[in-house]
Amino acid sequence: MTEIKKYQLTAFTGFLVLTGILLYLIYNTFELMDRQYQVDLKQRLKQFYLKDLKQNIYSGGLSLVDTYLINNIRLLEKEYHKSGTINNNYSDSLLTAMFEDLRAKNPTDSLLEKTKKMHKLGSKLEYLIVINSISLRFSDNKPIPLYNHLKKYPFLKSSLQSPQGYIIGGKLKFPRTENIATSISMGPSIPYSYDITFTIFADNNNRQSQIFKSAVPVLLLTLFALLLIFSVYYLTFKSWSKQKKISDMKSDFINSITHEFNTPISTIMVANRALQNEKVFKSRESITEFTEIIARQTKQLQTLFDQVMDITRVNTEIEKKEVIFCQLLTEVIQDYRVKTNDKNVYFYTQGIHNETPVSLNRFWVTTMLSNIFDNAIKYSDKTPKEIHITVDGTPNGLRISIRDNGIGMEEYTVKHLFDKFYRGKNPGREHVSGLGLGMYYVQQCIQIHNWKLEVKSSVGMGSEILIVI
Template sequence: MRYSLKTHKGVSLVGLVLLISVVFYLTFNTFKLTDEQYQAVEKSLINERYTQRIRNDKVFPGGVAIIDRYLMDNIRALETAYQHGPGVFAHERDLVLDSMFLALRQGNTMDSLFAAVKTEYELDEDLEYLLTINAIQLVFSNMMLVNAYHSANPPSFLADSLNTPVGVRIGGELNTPLPQNEIANITVSNAEDYNYWMTFSLHADHRNRTWRVMKLMMPTFLVALFAIGCVVSIYYVTYRNWLSQKKLAEMKSDFVNSITHEFNTPLSTIIVANKNMQNDSILANAENIKPLTKIIERQSFRLQKLFDQVMDITTMDDSSLQKESYELNQLLSEIITDYNVKLSVQNTAVILNAASRPLDVELNKFFFTTMLLNLFDNAIKYNRSEHKRITVDTTVAEYTIKLRISDNGTGIPDKEIEHVFEKFYRFQKQGAQHISGLGLGLYYTYQCIKSHGWTLSVESKENVGSQFTIHIPYKS
């Protein structure tokens, strides 16, 4: 089953996103676990000392006396107010609670207790606490429970600075009470009439908790980022290799199709000519044999040329290239003259604009000639103009000879230019599918230029023409 490039991209992208999501999920869960377990030892030490000091007390050491003075001394009056209606009870309750909360804040001994715990256990100085009352229920006669205060419904007399998500602030500077930094949450109750139930809690944490947790998680974060980077890199390399292999497979398929077509044409012609030569009626007249032998000769030369084109690219390299000194303008003139003589395409001309001075260049004449002929053939094959024109210019700029071959052909799209020099690559443009070839001409040209130690640049515009410039190092 063959998948399209679009399908492969989609499947690969989904897989990449899933892998990154898994890494992120695991990292996030590690962060949450670290956050929940952060300062577990510190919390345990503070909780142990705190619960010891308030074992027979409430909120903070000495807090029970203050609370009883306001709640126990006013419990019957609050019951009477409750019996007179919600409005009367709310007014009396707010007066009692406002006075009690103020007295608790003024008599708070938790500051000194918390400082002593930090000193004793050598805890960080930036450790802060928050002490709150979270809920109060009054117990009237016959064990009637009446809500006097709850953090979910704070009374209007409390200032915003005293309200926290967990209860009314009694002491401490911590502004972020979280489940992770809760030290203790205590509920005290008494199963007797005219009493109260109360819940209070202590939180402790560093001022910059998130940053501290992130610092602890930094190695994990870095490993996660490295893992994601590796996954992306592997995906990218795999994807590039897959594209390369896919492209190579397509080129090989095109090559097999092209070479089959190119080789079958002369072979079929030779076979037909040979069969005709075996015909008795043709053998009876010697004049009929000569045209058939000419056909066989031409097609044999064509087969040899095809084989040579395939084989030459495997033997061309800088170490084995035999070079001789030639005068470039004279050599170009000879090549172009011969090409114009055998040119069978009408309204076509190759023109040479040579530099005014002699240019001596070290090159391999055979490969150089074949290279130019490949460029000329392509310029004619991919040209739909009524008058086909190829111009060859030689100029000298500083220490470089520029050999420029220009045409007025169909041109090459920008996205195709980087591929036209690849082995077996054939530029498929609308209207050019019928053009024969093996996709080796420009590859051969590029290898020839490379083996000489020269460089090549290409400029092209569709429906205007192309310009191939060969840069040849030159010392005058």
């Protein structure tokens, strides 16, 4: 993993952790508001509605239960001893009749509507009354379960048997433990009585949306904070990457230029020291040999200086003239062949006789083509080294392809190929000299001529430069 990838992973991980913390805080805030909502609702119900129930299922509810159970408890005991179980035909029919009567005579709907309007409890408030369990006590005072919400009873309506208990009234769709307004277990625990447990749930069917609306400011603030944090992360990382890139390029440039300038300077110093030797000074041939060395190395230094200075003049205005591009290309190829003087370099051309005139700066384009040829040869380990040049006419101009059989480039190298002072990390080609300015010069030349440039390359398969004029 590269260093930049490690920093990206660290930054991304940090952002995810921070996002997770904020989302957890949002969740806790939502839960807290939900609980507070339930507490407020229960307090208001107890204040305005539940106080009138006085531990009753509803007004007159327990009296109705007494009518069915207390008035028939001795008959229930008789049938119990007769059948050996509390669940017999008599008790089943009695329980069914009692539940239906409780539902039919439930006045809670009208009472709650009045309470909601009088005390502004909200039009969406709903309730649910369920009986959780009923136990009978006969002469031995032992509780015998007549009904339990954990069991299913085939003789009772299945739609009214909920996990919370048998529904006596109400339309609350999703009762939860948090929605319990009151839950009462009562019974005198004496012979010939009964124990009963019932629960009243109360909640708004649109509670979630109401809580969400109340939480909107918090959510918006959190989203803004996330966006701000992400922006700061992004800008900081982008700035850091840019500074690191500049620093790396600076280091590469210093290393490269030190190497490039050191060679001719060292050679000139050695030659100059040799000229100061009396034996060499007396030999005309030796003087000529060393002065030629100094001249060549001085010319090399001048070339390096010119290459750097050319880059500083990139954005200056240039003079353009109409030139037959293919004629210029032919001249550059011929001159380059003489310059390299390498018998292992072969140029293959196609469409080179195109007569299309192009407005260009001759010096810039000549240097650009030379730089492309230089890279094609420097970064090739093949024998022979081949450069294939194809010129195609288009309705709007020309399309030039310059393809080599070199070592090719990785995707990352292609991406940064035209960066100033950038030199790709090519294993086995560390000895190749250069300042990393050649392809930068190529891109600048393309831009000031308003042409188009594309690079295609694969490791081991060579590279192709496409120029569209």
